[in-house]
Amino acid sequence: MPKINGNEIRPGxxxxxxxxxxxxxxxxxxxxxxxxxxxxxxxxxxxxxxKLNERFRSADKVERVRLEQKDQQFLYEADGKLVFMDTTTYDQIELDADILGDRRPFLQDGMMIVIEYYEDEALNATLPQKVTCKIVETEPVVKGQTAANSFKPALLDNGVRVMVPPFVGQDEDIVVNTETMEYAERA
Known part of the structure; x- marks a missing residue:
C-alpha cells in the first residue's frame, strides 16, 4: 500500500x-x-x-488503501440482510440492510450497485446517483402557479417524502438524486 504525506489527504x-x-x-x-x-x-x-478528528503534519506518513469496486446486482432482502450477486462470477453475498443507511428505500429489485471491497471484506455500498420513482400522493396541480422556487411535498412509492415543483402531479415518474435525496427531474 502506498504511503502518502499528511498534507496529501483528500476527502474520500x-x-x-x-x-x-x-x-x-x-x-x-x-x-x-x-x-x-x-x-x-x-x-x-x-x-x-x-468518527475521529485527527491532525496530520506534512511530515506524517499514512497508509492509503485502495478499495476494489465491483458492480453487483441486488436480488432480494431476507431477515435484515440484502443479497447481491456478482454478474460475472454469479457469486452471492449478504450484507446488513443498514449498510445503505437512509438511502435503503431507493434500492430496487435488479438494481446494479457498486460494492467496495478491502481484500474479501465488503465495506461500503453505493447506489446509482439517480433513481426513478413514482409519486403516489401529492397536492393537485394549480393552474397559473409559477415554478419560481415554490415546491410542494410528495410521497413516493418507496415511502420517502421529497419536495417537488408544482407542475409535477400524482402518478408521475420522477428522477431522484440519491446523494441529496431531492427531486432532480421528470422521468
Whole structure:
C-alpha cells in the first residue's frame, strides 16, 4: 500500500490509521501563525461508523488503501440482510440492510450497485446517483402557479417524502438524486 504525506489527504481517501480503516470525510488545511502547517482531518471508521478528528503534519506518513469496486446486482432482502450477486462470477453475498443507511428505500429489485471491497471484506455500498420513482400522493396541480422556487411535498412509492415543483402531479415518474435525496427531474 502506498504511503502518502499528511498534507496529501483528500476527502474520500481511505486510510489505514491505528490498525483501522478510515474514510476521510472532511479535510481542512490549517496554517497557524506559530508552528508548522497541518491537515485537520475528520475520519469515519468504515467498519463501525465511529468518527475521529485527527491532525496530520506534512511530515506524517499514512497508509492509503485502495478499495476494489465491483458492480453487483441486488436480488432480494431476507431477515435484515440484502443479497447481491456478482454478474460475472454469479457469486452471492449478504450484507446488513443498514449498510445503505437512509438511502435503503431507493434500492430496487435488479438494481446494479457498486460494492467496495478491502481484500474479501465488503465495506461500503453505493447506489446509482439517480433513481426513478413514482409519486403516489401529492397536492393537485394549480393552474397559473409559477415554478419560481415554490415546491410542494410528495410521497413516493418507496415511502420517502421529497419536495417537488408544482407542475409535477400524482402518478408521475420522477428522477431522484440519491446523494441529496431531492427531486432532480421528470422521468
Amino acid at each position: 481517501n481511505v486510510l489505514e490509521h491505528d490498525g483501522h480503516l478510515w474514510s476521510a470525510v472532511k479535510v481542512d488545511h490549517v496554517k497557524p501563525g506559530k508552528g508548522g502547517a497541518f491537515a485537520q482531518v475528520e475520519l469515519k471508521n468504515l467498519r463501525n461508523g465511529s
